[in-house]
Amino acid sequence: MDLQFSAKFPINDIKNRKPTMWRYREAIPIENNEDVVSFNEGFTPLLPLFVNGKEVLVKQDHLFQTGSYKDRGASVLISHAKEMGIKEIVEDSSGNAGAAIAAYTAKTGMKCDVYLPYKTSSAKISQIKAYFAIVHEIPGSRENATRAVMKAAENTFYASHVYNPYFLHGTKTFAYEVVEQLSWKAPDTVILPVGNGTLLLGAYIGFVDLLKARIIEKIPKFIAVQAFNCAPLAVAFSKGLDAKKFDTKKTIAEGIAIAKPARAKQIIDVVKKTKGHFITVKESEIVQSLRWMAKKGHHVEPTAAATFAGLKKYVNEGIGEDELIVSTITGHGLKDVETPE
Ligand SMILES: Cc1ncc(COP(=O)(O)O)c(C=O)c1O
Missing domain, CATH: 3.40.50.1100 (Rossmann fold)
Structure with missing residues (x-):
């Protein structure tokens, strides 16, 4: 987004490397290998999950070293x-x-x-x-x-x-992994939680890198999920107003409780450019989603549950029959032991 860097993808080499996000070595702007600080993170599983009868593929990014993407x-x-x-x-x-x-x-x-x-x-x-x-x-x-x-x-x-844009040049590997796991194809839609947008903006950079390298043919549609109680971006997206002016309330989705996102304009631009939209979810819907995920064996934190509350709404809006949807669990349930079960 703010860093001039040309990502390269020597695919035959990449396929033979360790299954970590650093397998895309030539696409990450760190010059020398001895400076790389890594726990062999990344290449998280992409698991199917059925949402109202529709299969969605979900990156397990709560399985990282510190329990979040x-x-x-x-x-x-x-x-x-x-x-x-x-x-x-x-x-x-x-x-x-x-x-x-x-x-x-x-x-x-x-x-x-x-x-x-x-x-x-x-x-x-x-x-x-x-x-x-x-x-x-x-x-x-x-x-x-x-x-x-x-x-x-x-x-x-x-x-x-x-x-700091280097952070986004890490989160962009989400897109690289998804595309490789889909046999070097882009999904139709990605659904992500958004507060400051570091995952959304990173993922967008990643898909653009892959498009420029002619590995994929299109950028997926970005659906952004915010908590209804703290939705400055969703409101600005629909009303075309300045995102910094809206009142916000407390939400259990603390990871997306961002009243004044510094990169608001960039986030809204990405959602618009990809022909996506915002979905907001109420507190009761987040709690229901938390329980629904747990019943399926996924212990997630409330912020991550918000994504799936949004995903349910998206699927109910009526999606294309063959629409390939990817989402992610951004944070582990052990991160928040205070939210009511
Ligand atoms: C678990 C979880 N999911 C999603 C997000 C949202 O990320 P961002 O603020 O970069 O949009 C956060 C941010 O802290 C988080 O902790």
Whole structure:
């Protein structure tokens, strides 16, 4: 999105490499292999799931080292910090990006300070502390945590998953893996949860890279899911208003509780360009979805359950008979042990 880099895909070599996101080595903008910070993450299973009788393929991105898809971005962003010789970083997060950045910095020995909203799930806070990162719990909204980190970032490297494009050059591997797992074909539709849009924007970059390399012939339609209680992007998309002006309420989907997404315009542009749309889901629908997923053996966190509440609505809207739909479980259920069952 903000980084000029030309991705290459030597497919015959790629097929013979380890099943990790780094198999797309020539498509990831880190120069030297010795700077790559990796837990052999990625190439998560793409499992079928039946939603109202329709088969959807679901990437199991809650199976990463730290239990969320954020490891894709953290691996590339911290590799970039390492290649720049950085020894200390600061980051702000609703929890999962903080956990991912904390784990990857721990692997390199960098010092890591994470700024979180005070009400972040206790499991995420414990996880970040377990990696010996320093946690700053900031009273008030997610935006207050950003304000606090900005101050700290005046003297330290800001490993921001939102602003730093290297993070998106990690999350883009979601698209590469999906396409390879579909025998180098693009799906018709992807359905993703959206707060700051780091997965959505990364996935879009990934599909564009594959289109430019003539590996796929089209970019899928992007369906973006937001919580009804915090849906600034969905409202801006439909009303064409400035996304920064809307009132928001608390939601159990804490990962997408972003009242002022910094990349709002880019996110809306992607959804429009791909002829997709937004779907919002109510709190009761998120809880129902959490239970529905658990009954099928998928223990997911509420933010990830929101995606499947949206997916159900999308399928009910009436889809094409052969429409190939891909979605993802973005975060593990063990990340949030407070939400009512
Ligand atoms: C589990 C989970 N899913 C989805 C998201 C949304 O990601 P983004 O804010 O980059 O759109 C997050 C963000 O923290 C998350 O933790």
